[in-house]
Amino acid sequence: MKLEVKNISCGYADKTVISDISLTVRCGESLCILGPNGIGKTTLFKAMLGFIKLQSGQILLDEEDISSWSRRSLARKVGYVPQAHNPPFPFKVIEVVTMGRTAHLSLFSSPTRQDTKIAEEALQTLGIAQLKDRIYTQISGGERQLVLIARALAQQPAFLIMDEPTANLDFGNQIKVLNQIKRLVRNENLGVIMTTHFPNHAFYCASKVAVIEKGNAFRIGTAEEVITEDYLKTVYGVDVQIISVGEKHEGRRVCIPVSANCG
Numbered sequence: 270m271k272l273e274v275k276n277i278s279c280g281y282a283d284k285t286v287i288s289d290i291s292l293t294v295r296c297g298e299s300l301c302i303l304g305p306n307g308i309g310k311t312t313l314f315k316a317m318l319g320f321i322k323l324q325s326g327q328i329l330l331d332e333e334d335i336s337s338w339s340r341r342s343l344a345r346k347v348g349y350v351p352q353a354h355n356p357p358f359p360f361k362v363i364e365v366v367t368m369g370r371t372a373h374l375s376l377f378s379s380p381t382r383q384d385t386k387i388a389e390e391a392l393q394t395l396g397i398a399q400l401k402d403r404i405y406t407q408i409s410g411g412e413r414q415l416v417l418i419a420r421a422l423a424q425q426p427a428f429l430i431m432d433e434p435t436a437n438l439d440f441g442n443q444i445k446v447l448n449q450i451k452r453l454v455r456n457e458n459l460g461v462i463m464t465t466h467f468p469n470h471a472f473y474c475a476s477k478v479a480v481i482e483k484g485n486a487f488r489i490g491t492a493e494e495v496i497t498e499d500y501l502k503t504v505y506g507v508d509v510q511i512i513s514v515g516e517k518h519e520g521r522r523v524c525i526p527v528s529a530n531c532g
């Protein structure tokens with residue numbers, strides 16, 4: 270399956286935030302979107318999820334324009350994972366994950382035993398079945414992020430859109446979440462589109478990287494093609510060095526800052 274953003278422009282009222290961006294993600298691929306604060310990454314996601322109207326362009330799922338699809342139909346194909354939040358009510362984890370089945374229920378119907386089973390399987394897939402009966406407001410930020418991914422998985426979508434899935438997580442939980450994303454792409458054949466503020470996260474888990482720059486410039490390609498020392502200097506105004514780690518320098522690339530202007 271293929272999710273295609275074709276020459277879209279979008280924004281708020283008469284303000285254009287994203288201008289003429291195109292990208293394609295297939296099932297079994299992960300796309301990391303980088304870019305400075307306020308550049309429009311979340312706005313792009315809102316447009317892809319149908320929360321705001323496109324000013325121009327199209328979003329296609331297997332060549333089919335989704336502009337006329339209902340929220341429900343879209344939710345069966347595209348799941349959204351927001352940043353971990355504290356809900357106002359102390360639901361059990363299994364209840365939060367079962368909410369992911371909403372797109373599959375008919376109006377006024379309650380989740381069936383099969384829906385609960387699917388929610389339990391989603392928890393198992395993410396290795397957090399033991400959290401099932403815990404209260405969502407009483408688990409850690411990292412656990413909450415995994416629960417929100419499980420909720421999106423219970424939707425049984427083909428694609429997951431994730432807004433900064435590692436935000437506010439400690440180092441260990443960041444890696445756990447990134448490992449789960451890699452596994453979902455590789456083993457469950459999901460297509461993932463995520464934002465991050467860390468080029469190293471893109472080196473770690475992305476098949477493709479897109480960068481939105483000031484002035485609506487946009488670049489997309491493999492991590493190696495897009496994340497270069499010169500380009501990071503252009504986009505973020507910082508000096509970095511990109512080095513290869515691992516045996517015989519054939520391993521993964523990482524990006525480290527090389528100067529700090531403290532003046």
Ligand SMILES: Nc1ncnc2c1ncn2[C@@H]1O[C@H](COP(=O)(O)OP(=O)(O)OP(=O)(O)O)[C@@H](O)[C@H]1O
Binds near residue numbers: 286304306309311313
């Ligand atoms: N509801 C809204 N109405 C009007 N303008 C908005 C609205 N939401 C966001 N904006 C503006 O749109 C621009 C892009 O915001 P957006 O949240 O998409 O950026 P972002 O790249 O996701 O930022 P960050 O990395 O800081 O999360 C910003 O100038 C922001 O102020």
